[in-house]
Amino acid sequence: MATPAEGSLRRFSLAIDAMGGDHAPQSVLDGLELAAERHPQARFLLVGDEAKLTPLLATRPGAAKLCAIRHAPDAIPGDMKPTQALRQGRNSSMRLAIDAVAAGEAAGVVSAGNTGALMALAKIVIKTMPEIGRPALAAIAPSSRGDVVMLDLGANVQCDARNLVEFAIMGDAFARAVLGLPAPSIGLMNVGSEELKGDERVRQAADVLRGGSTGLNFHGFIEGHDIAAGTVDVVVMDGFTGNVALKTGEGALKLMGGLLKQVFTSSIPARLGYLLARPALERLREWMDPRRYNGAILLGLNGVVVKSHGGTDAKGFAHAVDVAMDMVTHGFTQQIRESLSRLAPETPPLVARQD
Template sequence: MTAEPVLAIDVMGGDEGAPVTMKAAELARKRYPELKFLLFGDETVIGEHLSGLPKLAERSSVVHTDVEVKGTDRPSQVLRTARRSSMGLAVQAVKAGEAQAAVSAGNTGALMAMAKLGLKTMPGIDRPALAALLPTMGTDSVMLDLGANSECDDENLIQFALMGAAFARIVLGVDEPKVAILNIGEEELKGTDEHKEAAEALKIASPGLAMEYTGFVEGDKIGRGDVDVIVSDGFSGNVALKTAEGTARLVVELLRRAFRSNLFSIIGFFMSRRVLKQLRSHLDPNAHNGAVFLGLNGLVVKSHGGANIEGFANAIGVARDLITDDIAHRIREDLARFEERRAVPEAAQ
């Protein structure tokens, strides 16, 4: 690990921009004093914030640009200005080795396009995958891919499983994560040929890897927390993620309406405030913030666009953890070990 990791921050990204990202960087600095920051954005705006954050200023360098990627911009449009935007410059800093990771709350499609084009995929990885944490009844689970690849073959799913397991070992602290493939049923005969072939390969090889392949998992089982890593193509994964987020908002809104319906409900609300606060905290996306593009020659962490200060600081924390534990090295080791296991005949295993 680098003694003083440098993080490239897209200060202008997100719904709020600098007012959130700068205070979040200061919060992350307090949590992780070893970090240094490259701050990309309007130097006048950044300077105004740094004037009130002297300790952050000591650990930061500012790179000026007045070009920012908006949420409505198309990836094809922003690629033409990538080298001049705060988002593009942050990714380029990782490519040039000036920073060990980039963190942005900006346009997801644009960040994905810039990261894939600028950093390219690691040897042995065909496509990068977007991975994030999901709240469950137990501990959090890792899910990937969440939108980077709408169609995937069996090799892609296998690679996602290996990358997700490496990610879970670092972020969740699980030595041998339980891995499952999202499918329309738990039976081995269900699913596409790609699902079946990926499942067969993982079942044979996983006993020799730092993971446990448990089979297929259905969408209604995601929230139970029975598995640590859920593998999917980007289309299904994104639909599942948005459905889960929408369901969480539905539950919170129905509870809010129920507690306001009459006097007895209001009294019940005041008696249940502590439990409801715990529920809201558990479902808060800021507590699970920090999606990662896995499989690239460099780290890029995507924060929710609407993340608050705590949420963006958590995304910075995810980047810091992945640098500390060298996730790229872990993925390379797991890929090599999987290929060794796959090369051994099933009967011998």
């Protein structure tokens, strides 16, 4: 049952799955306490076990001012299969938070819970935009020139030309809303930058993007090294390639951090060098902090859906809320619809889908 405060709110900025994640609900509420300082005008529908949430919320005054609690008796465990979540999760905190978006009570949802379950429930309940063939999973990553948007990161292992064009449109809208870029450059991942490289679907997608009907700032083909170089603002690829690129990048960052630690602890002179370099290394660590990039977004749905890493802390969850609020504030969903309206209906798939 909703708290009395809920009835006084016409529409919530976000619905929050309070029970999703490795350290929920404490980390979720701690994150909302931080987010409350940045978004004092926001209103959050906190969905979860009311008996647990009420005393915890009382100790976090900033979040308490912005939150209303809706009781959910169940929670979806991290190891539950998406098909089970669809059948058995109707009274879960994740499902009821998603239901609030589908019903128009909230503009978006943030969850640190089971990724597969979140994607399945969001696609079934909130539904994909009519113009979108498949939703895409997107995230922000660091580069030498600033943050870049990467998609798809695993939602669609196989894509056709039309899917890739749609990903470009959604990535453009996301970069405008979250990164504040007025005309983000779009790059299509390929095995080479030459126009004749790649398979038929990639070349067909490039032809559409070059044609100008989408109104996008299309850079052309890019390669893997262009991600870290920041050659473009939005990197578009199929989900198989995107997931490999994401995990490779995460591994490279961990490797670099481990190597730096080894170098600066290898000898007494190295330790002294660390003391001298410490201010610069602290800035580097802050720039590379994975919590700063927490919050993957499922694009192409009739509402904002943000997936926080399950093991994140308060700072990481607050960043996921920041991402969702940016998308809500800037009318992200409407931006995608307007961009799609410029895309001709006859735009491929010229290559048959392989579901």
